[in-house]
Amino acid sequence: MITVGKLCEDFYALTAAWGIPWIVPTLVVMTVVVGVVVAYIAVAAMFLIWWERKISAHIQVRFGPMRVGGWHGWAQSIADGIKLLLKEDIIPARADKVIFALAPMVVFGASLATYVTIPWAPGLIVKDLNIGLLYMVAISSLTVVGIIMAGWSSNNKYATLGAIRSAAQAVSYEVPLVLSLLGPVMLAGTMSMGRLVEAQGGTWFGILPRWFVFPQVVAFLVYFTCALAECNRLPFDIPEAESELVAGFHIEYSGMRFAIFFLAEYANMVVVAAIATTLFLGGWRGPWLAIPGLSAEVSRGLFSLVWFQVKVYFLIFLMMWLRWTLNRLRVDQLMDFAWKVLLPIAFANLIVTGLVMTLWK
Amino acid sequence: MIPLSHYLILGAILFSLGVFGALTRRNAIAILMSIELMLNAVGLNFIAFARYLPQTMLQGQVFVIFIITIAAAEAAVGLAIVLGLYRNFKTVNVDEINLMKW
């Protein structure tokens, strides 16, 4: 949205007029942006936790949280958060304290760092890096390292097993994930998230929007499956299987540290859905009307913001729906599926896309 | 503008740290980690040259891609060898793997 950029420029001009060195307004703007992103993550995670409980309840023909806060228990997440904050912080006696404390920070830091290149609205990105997509994939691979650190430093066999399985699963599913993302990148010719959305403008035959999901259906399905596996969601739930591994790599974490892992998982879900929306579903594109009283750009920006959130939460709803409907894959089935099914399909999609692009030039 | 010599000196420090680690550590995995450090220092040198020396097609950066790839392959094979060693000798201390010493 053009107004945010203009606000920043006015702020810089104001502080320059007062004689303050340029580093001060830069730091202030950076702090405000980080604050906004963290606030968004916190609110979104709390909403998603409540929503998941409601969706799971209705799929299982029950009600879910109904009491806390009045209408359908909307304040349940806030109550859960307060409960987790007040719990005792237990560190196992023979655990490696430094790495035990560092692991949740690495996982949450990696999830937080991927919010830098998400295009919320036209022009509303924290920083439109020209390798935006590659940056997001690279930083999300840091969560695997955090998970291994958490599992190893807990000094607990179940935790170590869960960490090893989670690392194997995440690393295996990263390969078809990156390959499936290359299809839209080839179609758009850029890795920058803002330009990827701009490349999906216009319509075919007047009604079908030029989103990349239509020529790249296979890539979308492969990406969605791999994204489920990267978030450790069912049906790829082995690392966190409550009935198998007693919560896997975060067994020994309690209180605030566990809350950070939990937050990081839901933040990761939003990021993954945001990447899918940007690359396949046209990002913030959608029909918009001019709101009387505001300029055209601002109303387009507001509508785009809403459309982006609608698409992201629709994909998250799909993820939650799949979680409570499908059953869990075994570890060897999981690895088979990644290497023997998804990887050849992703390669085939890449080759076919390249061929079609070359022949239809 | 940061002078080129700063980057080269940093690369030299990291490389000699890696050499020291590769020559003195007893754990085979720690030796592999020091080798990765050496490869990284070399990569830093290449990219510094790609930035500061007149080049037509970023040869320095292309070469670093090859370095990263080869480092990955070497780490994989090296760790597989270490696993094989552990299975046979029950230790990864290179000092204790001396069956062929006369």
Added chain:
Amino acid sequence: MTINLAIFYVLAAFTVWAAAVVVLGKNIVRAAVALIFAFCGMAALYVLLDAEFLAAVQVLIYVGGITILLLFAIMLTSRISSPTARVINDQVLLSAVAAVGLLVALIYAAIRGIPEFPGPPRLPETAPFIGRALLTTYVLPFEAVSILLLAGMVGAIILARKE
């Protein structure tokens, strides 16, 4: 002291400290975590050198691949070793001399040997440039490296699997 120089010094100090922990650390898992920090510091230095594509590749492959391999190997080969087990072997003096000698030689070469060029103009995007170079001028090393990776994969699987 421009801001670029200050950032360079901070990143360089961070990377050298992490490398020192890798080389001298007693606990091998802490050394591996310090290696992760060293790789991230190097990626930040690459960004400072306008090589942003390589910085992302460095994080993706080194941190997201090689360090996970290293941590797996550490987990599979760790024994309960006594805390007083020696980390450094008997060659400390000789290798310290060798390392310091190498360092002095390299610093001398860095300060005296390289003429100060002004540097080419900065490219707006390095990724398409590198891609084109890899597929036109450097296609032979590219294919050779892919065969090397295949051979490495097959070899590692054969060496590491259970008999």
